[in-house]
Amino acid sequence: MDNVKKRAAELLKSEAVKVVIGYTMGTNGKPRAAFIQNAEDVDSLIFNAQCVQNLAVYLSKAEIKQLGKPAIVAPLNVLRAIIQLASEMQIQENELIVLGVSPDGELIDFQNFSAIEKYLEDFNMEVDAKEKETLEKISSMSLEERWKFWNEELAECFKCYACRAACPMCYCHKCAVEQNKPQWIPVAAHRLGNLEWHIMRAMHLAGRCVNCDACHEACPKGINLNFLTKLMLNDAQEEFGYTGVTLKEGNLLSTFKTNDQENFIQ
Amino acid sequence: MNEFEPKIVAFVCNWCTYAGADLTGTSRIKYATNVKIVRFPCTGRIDFMLLLKAFSEGADGIIISGCHPNDCHYTSGNFHARRRWVMFRSLLDFMGIDVRRIQFSWVSAAEGAKWAEIVNSTVETVRELGPYSDYQKVADFLKTEVENG
Structure with a gap:
């Protein structure tokens, strides 16, 4: 997760993005969504198995769009949603930066949506x-x-x-x-x-x-x-x-x- | 006259089944009068919600019919409809809605006799199943709620 935080801070500092959508600790020990707009706040980002909310939901919300270009912390579910949204012409590659996160919280770099699509091929979406x-x-x-x-x-x-x-x-x-x-x-x-x-x-x-x-x-x-x-x-x-x-x-x-x-x- | 007469709603496409049903009439073929036909431009236009509305408004059975595959006036409407029905039928069945009451068929403009058969067999199937009171109870629940404020 340290790499994710580091990258998020860089992106905010360089103004490559205006907001980082990620998870932070909410009340009762339950993670909630965070919208980080200052580089010094990136330390509040967390990632664990309880981060089950699909953050991709915010990509199409007007309130979030008006904050400016987002970077989004993206575990598997979010990556899938991003590709589905892209296939439905709801988001475009240049509109966001995807900070892929492996199940153990490591940063995965994706150059473009095709790279995400390729990554997803290794994970079966079947009903378990x-x-x-x-x-x-x-x-x-x-x-x-x-x-x-x-x-x-x-x-x-x-x-x-x-x-x-x-x-x-x-x-x-x-x-x-x-x-x-x-x-x-x-x-x-x-x-x-x-x-x-x-x-x-x-x-x-x-x-x-x-x-x-x-x-x-x-x-x-x-x-x-x-x-x-x-x-x-x-x-x-x-x-x-x-x-x-x-x-x-x-x-x-x-x-x-x-x-x-x-x-x-x- | 206590015998149950099923109410059947038929959603049909304009180009094939509606013309086919017309042919049934002009051919003087007699068939069950329980069916109320609703004409659509294409089976692709038949929203699944319309089927639910038919049931909640008191239909005991439903017929959905359109052009045979490859015969669609708009080239692909019935192919889209077919996929939708496969999913929809499975979902209804899973949720305990009686899919025996919904008859899907392809009836072309030349198949007047087939239309009569489809209607007659659907009426018979639904007659045996009886009124769709399970769904009606749920729908009536709404009506009584509204009436009682």
């Missing part, structure tokens, strides 16, 4: 074995049990949209849930609206989700809503051979192959 087990456990329930399970799970949701705020891929300036002509999702937190919101969220993230679990971490009710996006990721891999974030291949649902397979269309 334990999570797959959970997916299978839910899938093996009867239809009624699944319906009951998700109704109960989502009953806790009070539509605070923290999952949306924490997600680097939820960057729309006007989200469909805020549209009222037509009103796609009822505003109140009741069963129908909760169900529809979580279906819509999963669908809008299908093939785009970087599997960082920031949504689940942000949820004040601890709803396992990330298993909906994990299912989508798993399906994308099984059905369409999706391999993870790439710069050029295009999003899963905005591309197609003429020989895509299905077994339910008559």
Whole structure:
């Protein structure tokens, strides 16, 4: 982490960047995001296993953009989000400096986005074995049990949209849930609206989700809503051979192959 | 007349299935009257939210139909739709929504008889499944909440 701090200080001193987005210690021993604008403050930067928030979420926020060019402390999840955002034309190479961080906190230099893409090839984005087990456990329930399970799970949701705020891929300036002509999702937190919101969220993230679990971490009710996006990721891999974030291949649902397979269309 | 008559909403594309359904009519083929057809420019335009809206507004079953692969008027709308349906269907199934109530099909403008078959078989399937009261209960929950302020 010392190298990261050193580089951050250099960048701020030379005014190559105006702000460094990183992690610092928050209250109750839980890390939070830090926006460091002075070189002398870089010592407050930290990195450990508890740094689970996906900092890439700030790259598309107007409040952060107005601070000036950012450098961003980027562990694996953030790197993936950066590449996904770049593939969706949301950020460009010259707009930010990426301070890659290995799992043990060492600085990784990336010359450009292609270098990040190449680095990511070594890390599988698959849903891990334990999570797959959970997916299978839910899938093996009867239809009624699944319906009951998700109704109960989502009953806790009070539509605070923290999952949306924490997600680097939820960057729309006007989200469909805020549209009222037509009103796609009822505003109140009741069963129908909760169900529809979580279906819509999963669908809008299908093939785009970087599997960082920031949504689940942000949820004040601890709803396992990330298993909906994990299912989508798993399906994308099984059905369409999706391999993870790439710069050029295009999003899963905005591309197609003429020989895509299905077994339910008559 | 206590027998349950399923309410089916069909989302169809303008160029193939809608024309196909037209042909069913001009060919004087009789088929179940339970279906309400909503015409779209293309299957690629059929937002998955519309399916959820159909269920919450009281549909017991849904038909989605458009041009066969390679026949899309806009060359690729149905290919995009196919991918979306694969994902959407899996998600609904995972969440306990009854995907047997949603019939996906390709019906071309020349397949008037196939359209009649699709509608008839869907009506029969849904008739056996009964009213979609599970989803209705959730949707009605909203209505009673609104009515009671």
